Amino acid sequence: MLIPNQTVLFNRIRTRHLVLLLAIQEHHSLRKAAEHLGMSQPAATKMLQDMEDLIGLKLFERGRRGLQATTYGEVMTRYAQGVSADLAGVREELLAIHSGHIGKVRVGAIMAPVPQLLTQTLLDVKREHPRLAISIQVDTSDVLVTALKEERLDVVIGRIPDTWDGASLTFEPIQEEALSIVCSPGNAAALKPHVTLRDLVQLPWILQAHPSPMRKVIELSFIEARLALPLNIMETASMLLTSSLVRHSDLLAVMPTLVAQHYVERGTLAIVPLPIRKHLPPFGILTRKTRSPSPAIQIFIEEVKAKAHGG
Secondary structure, three states, X not given: OOOOOHHHHHHHOOHHHHHHHHHHHHHOOHHHHHHHHOOOHHHHHHHHHHHHHHHOOOOEEEEOOEEEEOHHHHHHHHHHHHHHHHHHHHHHHHHHHHOOOOOEEEEEEOOOOHHHHHHHHHHHHHHHOOOOEEEEXXXXXXXXXXXXXXXXXXXXXXXXXXXXXXXXXXXXXXXXXXXEEEEOOOOHHHHOOOOOHHHHOOOOEEEOOOOOHHHHHHHHHHHXXXXXXXXXXXXXXXXXXXXXXHHOOOOEEEEEHHHHHHHHHOOOOEEOOOOOOOOEEEEEXXXXXXXXXXXXXXXXXXXXXXXXXXX
């Protein structure tokens, strides 16, 4: 059986079909999905059968843990999630307009742009649009891109991880990211004149875990210096925890230079006088190709671009 064309799918697939798919995916049971939706199990069974007959493909199979989506079912469920997110977005935008707001933006950002670019963008956007609702998640690019693809974020200031397929995303570069090694202001071993990586290899380090781009850069720096990697390493992606641990210990860490300078200005950290020659690839603005930015999202993106170019 041939898969129906777009017109047939559009005319025959209803929202209730997609809601059923999401309920089955969540509960792995037609009975539980039916109960969750307040319908009878025979009605749910018939609805699923109608959908499979229309598409001509099996969407779910029974396994040891109940109903499991087939490859085709995973595709349908993914699009059902997108439709659900779109409808939720429509409702939020309508409510926002009705109540005098102009909408909502869910922003994800890596740490590098936070002290300057993101801070100034948020302050200026809220000054011009005080009723625009903005939520911010700061994390690593792999976490943020996952959230973007799963419709939990609207825009990300970050980069596409090396191991990811970015075909479904748009990426507009902003700037490169220089890195610095940081320590506590009282770390005499790390702050001595003419310090080298060989001097630092025996000290304890706190680094981001693989596959963090910052981790790759510092490891390459040791390899190029023909040195073994430090043996005493702690791992975390939290910049707040990193800065706190470094401040109160002999730990060394790697940070975006802009973030490091933020802490230096406040006297809480010091930059080790050993430049890291390699820069990270440029970070930029990431959005989904399949979603046109709402007016609220567009306002935020345009302000980021203006600030990035000195506006």
